[in-house]
Amino acid sequence: MKEKILIENGMIIDGTGSKEYFDTVLLENGLIASIGKEAEKFSGDNEIKKINALGKTVMPGLIDAHCHITFDEPSSNDELFFHRRQALSAIIAGHNAHKVLLAGVTSFCDPDSLFEIGIDLRDAINSGYIEGPRMSVGGNALLTSVGGTAGRLIPDEGLRGYAKIVQNKDEIIAEVRRQIKNGADWIKVHVTGLIPNQRESGEISVWSYEELKLVCDLAHDLGTPVVGHVRNAKGVKDSIKAGMDMILHATYMDEEAIDMVCEHKTPIVPTFTFQANLADFGEAIGASDDYREIFKREIEENSEILKKIHQAGVPLLCGTESGFSMTPYGEWHYRELEVFVKDIGMSNMDAIVCATKNASKSIKMEGKVGTIEEGMLADILVVDGNPLDDITILGDKSKLSHIFLNGSEVEQNNPIKEITPPQGWRLSPYSNQILTQKIAKIDN
Numbered sequence: 001m002k003e004k005i006l007i008e009n010g011m012i013i014d015g016t017g018s019k020e021y022f023d024t025v026l027l028e029n030g031l032i033a034s035i036g037k038e039a040e041k042f043s044g045d046n047e048i049k050k051i052n053a054l055g056k057t058v059m060p061g062l063i064d065a066h067c068h069i070t071f072d073e074p075s076s077n078d079e080l081f082f083h084r085r086q087a088l089s090a091i092i093a094g095h096n097a098h099k100v101l102l103a104g105v106t107s108f109c110d111p112d113s114l115f116e117i118g119i120d121l122r123d124a125i126n127s128g129y130i131e132g133p134r135m136s137v138g139g140n141a142l143l144t145s146v147g148g149t150a151g152r153l154i155p156d157e158g159l160r161g162y163a164k165i166v167q168n169k170d171e172i173i174a175e176v177r178r179q180i181k182n183g184a185d186w187i188k189v190h191v192t193g194l195i196p197n198q199r200e201s202g203e204i205s206v207w208s209y210e211e212l213k214l215v216c217d218l219a220h221d222l223g224t225p226v227v228g229h230v231r232n233a234k235g236v237k238d239s240i241k242a243g244m245d246m247i248l249h250a251t252y253m254d255e256e257a258i259d260m261v262c263e264h265k266t267p268i269v270p271t272f273t274f275q276a277n278l279a280d281f282g283e284a285i286g287a288s289d290d291y292r293e294i295f296k297r298e299i300e301e302n303s304e305i306l307k308k309i310h311q312a313g314v315p316l317l318c319g320t321e322s323g324f325s326m327t328p329y330g331e332w333h334y335r336e337l338e339v340f341v342k343d344i345g346m347s348n349m350d351a352i353v354c355a356t357k358n359a360s361k362s363i364k365m366e367g368k369v370g371t372i373e374e375g376m377l378a379d380i381l382v383v384d385g386n387p388l389d390d391i392t393i394l395g396d397k398s399k400l401s402h403i404f405l406n407g408s409e410v411e412q413n414n415p416i417k418e419i420t421p422p423q424g425w426r427l428s429p430y431s432n433q434i435l436t437q438k439i440a441k442i443d444n
Helices: 077-082 086-102 114-127 169-181 196-201 209-221 233-242 255-264 273-285 289-311 335-344 348-354 358-363 391-395 432-443
Strands: 005-012 021-028 031-035 049-052 057-060 062-064 105-110 134-137 141-143 158-160 163-165 187-190 226-230 246-249 380-383 400-405
Touching (some): 005 380, 062 358, 086 105, 086 114, 086 400, 105 358, 105 400, 169 187, 169 209, 209 226, 209 233, 233 246, 233 255, 255 289, 273 335, 289 335, 335 391, 348 391
Parallel strands (some): 062 105, 105 134, 187 226, 226 246
Antiparallel strands (some): 021 031, 158 163
């Protein structure tokens, strides 16, 4: 039985979008047992652990709706596809999951993974062998032989990195069934991709509607949702018609696609953190001005669309694509909230809802986690300061006074060792704390 914990005198942001308020919260048996007068009854009980949150904010733990925990911060697709080994990837992923937890992320969705080790990492965390956030995971992303975002590095058949190439109806059926049998929470499809000699067109649709419908119908029959990587209007429309449950990116929508998203209220995970980091800090890794401008423009050209669908009630979820050299683990999980405020025009409160209640959809636990309400799982942050005044405070780990996962406090005093990757594992020095230090110098 978990110990009872009383959090007193804090300002509560409950994650529902309701106005903040001051009250007492009782945690018991991994749940939020009571709030307010019922919780206050235990104030005089000296057997209960008490936390004085005076001057602090009590809020749900962050949920990152788009994280790649098995990638280990590659600087290129070559590094990701050809410089990773299965067993070592699993070990390092466990180390990196702990980093994510110490950044105040108590849950995340990893929609596809190298070697499908995300499934095993999830089960190891759930079993208590490794300390990390609660997870929902996919297996290998489904791609057609046209490819995804890696161009000609994707083979015409078989498996490469996170990608499983499916050529026909029979292969699609066999792969979806295999992944669900092995324990995948999501089936991910790369609906759009880049063709090297057509880059000026951006990402094009590389799946037919009929193929997407087959994936969705089969997965749904087996009780599993489908998520798509989509970066064009046709892909968004085909995905929604096919019955897709969540869409990553969803950029460059036309009016018809916008209307469909608004009608179906399909959850959208824009995942602008990577683009924002490259646009703002690309000089730290030697990115050209033209390259930085491309990523900056993707945010600028889609922010009004996302603002429109948000105002229409479409759930936007915060996801960061942490796991690449521009988005090292444990450093940027707050950044999507900042982008939502700065570029989409949300209030700080609305952005917090996108990173908590809304994002619970990505881990298939809506109504169980993501808000501070009686009966919810006790995934809670106590923050030294007020994120309603400054959303970026959520990126300062020194301000995270307490982190609770499933009602148990996370030990924060043991520093995470910075490791030296095995030879040939990481090709670029621009990752992890090195990139963060360079960016800090730019900011100063």
